[in-house]
Amino acid sequence: MVSTYLAGTAMTPFGRSDASLLDLAVTAGKDALLESGIEPSEIGCLYVGTFLGQSLERQGVLASLVARELGLGNVPTTTVEGACASAGIALRHAAMAVGSGSTGAALCIGAEKLTSHPLDEVTAGLGEALDRETDQRAGLTFAGFFGLVAAAHAARFGTTRRDMAAVSVKNREHGASNPVAMFRRPVGQDDVLASRLIADPLRLLDCSPIADGAAAAVVTGDRPDGGVRIAACEQASGAVGLRHIEDLTTFPATTSAAGAAYARADLGPRDIDVVELHDCFSIAEIVDTEDLGLLPRGEAAAAISDGVTLDGTPGVVVNPSGGLLSRGHPVGATGLAQIHELRLQLTGAATRQHPSAEVGLAHNLGGCGATATVTILTVDR
Amino acid sequence: MDDLAADADHLPTIEAATVVRVTATGFEAPLVLAAVRDGGRLLTARLEVDPEALPPPGTPVSVTGTEADGWTATPV
Numbered sequence: 001m002v003s004t005y006l007a008g009t010a011m012t013p014f015g016r017s018d019a020s021l022l023d024l025a026v027t028a029g030k031d032a033l034l035e036s037g038i039e040p041s042e043i044g045c046l047y048v049g050t051f052l053g054q055s056l057e058r059q060g061v062l063a064s065l066v067a068r069e070l071g072l073g074n075v076p077t078t079t080v081e082g083a084c085a086s087a088g089i090a091l092r093h094a095a096m097a098v099g100s101g102s103t104g105a106a107l108c109i110g111a112e113k114l115t116s117h118p119l120d121e122v123t124a125g126l127g128e129a130l131d132r133e134t135d136q137r138a139g140l141t142f143a144g145f146f147g148l149v150a151a152a153h154a155a156r157f158g159t160t161r162r163d164m165a166a167v168s169v170k171n172r173e174h175g176a177s178n179p180v181a182m183f184r185r186p187v188g189q190d191d192v193l194a195s196r197l198i199a200d201p202l203r204l205l206d207c208s209p210i211a212d213g214a215a216a217a218v219v220t221g222d223r224p225d226g227g228v229r230i231a232a233c234e235q236a237s238g239a240v241g242l243r244h245i246e247d248l249t250t251f252p253a254t255t256s257a258a259g260a261a262y263a264r265a266d267l268g269p270r271d272i273d274v275v276e277l278h279d280c281f282s283i284a285e286i287v288d289t290e291d292l293g294l295l296p297r298g299e300a301a302a303a304i305s306d307g308v309t310l311d312g313t314p315g316v317v318v319n320p321s322g323g324l325l326s327r328g329h330p331v332g333a334t335g336l337a338q339i340h341e342l343r344l345q346l347t348g349a350a351t352r353q354h355p356s357a358e359v360g361l362a363h364n365l366g367g368c369g370a371t372a373t374v375t376i377l378t379v380d381r
Numbered sequence: 382m383d384d385l386a387a388d389a390d391h392l393p394t395i396e397a398a399t400v401v402r403v404t405a406t407g408f409e410a411p412l413v414l415a416a417v418r419d420g421g422r423l424l425t426a427r428l429e430v431d432p433e434a435l436p437p438p439g440t441p442v443s444v445t446g447t448e449a450d451g452w453t454a455t456p457v
Contacts, residue, residue: 137411140401144412147401157438198402200435243424243425
C-alpha cells in the first residue's frame with residue numbers, strides 16, 4: 001500500500017445556510033483543493049458523502065454534479081451513504097483509492113442540507129437509518145434510541161444526569177472558540193438540566209443540532225507540507241435495530257473499527273493526543289470514549305465530569321472543535337469536519353490548539369451503530 | 382398474536398425505557414418506548430405506563446403483539 005496523506009482540508013461554517021446542497025459541497029471541495037495546491041485535473045476520483053440528499057433534497061448522483069462544478073472532468077464519482085458516517089466512509093474510499101496506487105490524488109466531500117425542511121420531515125428522514133421492520137414502525141427516533149442507551153448506561157454503571165450534562169458543557173466550552181461552529185455560547189450544567197426534555201433522560205442541550213454544511217479533504221500519495229499522514233482509516237458494521245443489539249452500552253462497530261485502526265497504525269489508545277468523536281448526544285461521547293479504549297468501561301462518565309478530556313494536559317483532549325454538540329451536525333458532512341479539525345490540530349493551526357498534538361483520532365458513527373469509521377492521523381516530520 | 386408472558390418460565394424485563402417527546406410524522410407525543418429483554422434478544426415495545434413514571438430497568442413485563450404489527454409491553 002502507498003502511504004496516504006491529507007494535502008488539504010476545508011469546511012463551510014455549520015449552521016443555517018441559504019446555499020443549496022450542491023453549492024455547499026462545491027464550496028468545501030474548492031476550498032480543500034485550494035488549500036492542497038492540487039489542480040482539479042490531478043484528481044483521479046471523487047467520493048461525496050450525504051445521507052438525506054436524496055430523501056429530502058431529491059438529488060441523486062450528487063457526486064457527478066459536484067465533479068462537473070469543480071472541473072474534475074470525467075473522473076469516476078461515487079455518492080456514499082452511511083447515515084451519519086457518510087463522510088467518514090467517503091474518506092476511507094479516497095484513502096483506499098490512493099493507497100492502492102490507482103490514482104495519485106482523490107477528493108472526498110461530505111455535505112448535507114437539513115434546516116430548510118420541516119422538523120418532523122427531518123426527524124423521519126434521520127429515522128431511515130433505523131430498522132424499518134421494527135424500530136421505525138414503533139416510532140423510535142434517534143433521540144429515543146440514545147435515551148435508551150443513556151438509561152441502560154445509567155443502570156449498569158451509575159452514570160448520572162450531571163455526568164451527561166458535563167459532556168455538553170465541555171463541548172460548548174470548546175466550541176466557543178471555533179469560528180465555524182454553529183453554537184459558540186458556553187452553557188452551564190444548570191442550563192443543560194433545565195433545557196426541555198426530548199427523550200428521557202436526554203434534554204435539548206444533550207442533543208446535537210441538525211445543520212447545513214459541507215467539509216472536504218484532498219488525499220494524496222505524495223507527502224504534502226505539514227506531513228499529515230493517514231496512518232489508518234478503518235470501517236466496521238454493526239446493528240441496524242434493537243433486535244440486533246446485545247448490549248445497549250457499547251457499539252461493536254466502533255470497537256471493531258478502532259481495533260483495526262490501532263492495529264494498522266501500530267498505535268494504541270494511550271498514543272492518541274487529540275480526538276474528534278461522534279457526540280451526536282451527550283451519552284454517545286461517554287460510550288464512544290469507552291469503546292475507543294480511551295478510558296476504562298464504566299469510568300468515562302465520571303472522568304469526563306472531572307475534566308480528564310478537557311484540555312489534554314496531560315492525556316487526551318476530546319472534541320476540541322466543540323464536537324457535534326457545538327459545531328452542529330450536518331449529518332453527511334460531520335466525518336470530514338472531524339478530519340479538518342484534526343489536520344488543524346496536527347499542523348498547529350487550530351483555534352483551540354492542543355499543546356503538543358502528534359497523533360489524532362476521528363470516530364464517525366452511523367445509525368444506531370450500523371456503521372463506524374475510525375481514522376488515525378500522524379505527522380511525518 | 383404472541384403473548385411472550387404466557388410462558389411461565391419466560392418473563393421479559395425492561396432493559397431501558399424512554400419517553401419520546403419529539404416524534405416523527407405519524408406518531409403522537411409523548412410516546413413511551415422500551416427496550417425489552419426477551420431471553421437473548423431485545424425488542425422495541427410500546428410501553429403502557431404513565432410517561433411521568435417510567436418503570437426502572439429490570440421491571441418484568443407482559444409483552445403482546447407480533448414483530449410485524451409491533452410489540453406492546455405492560456408491567457406485571
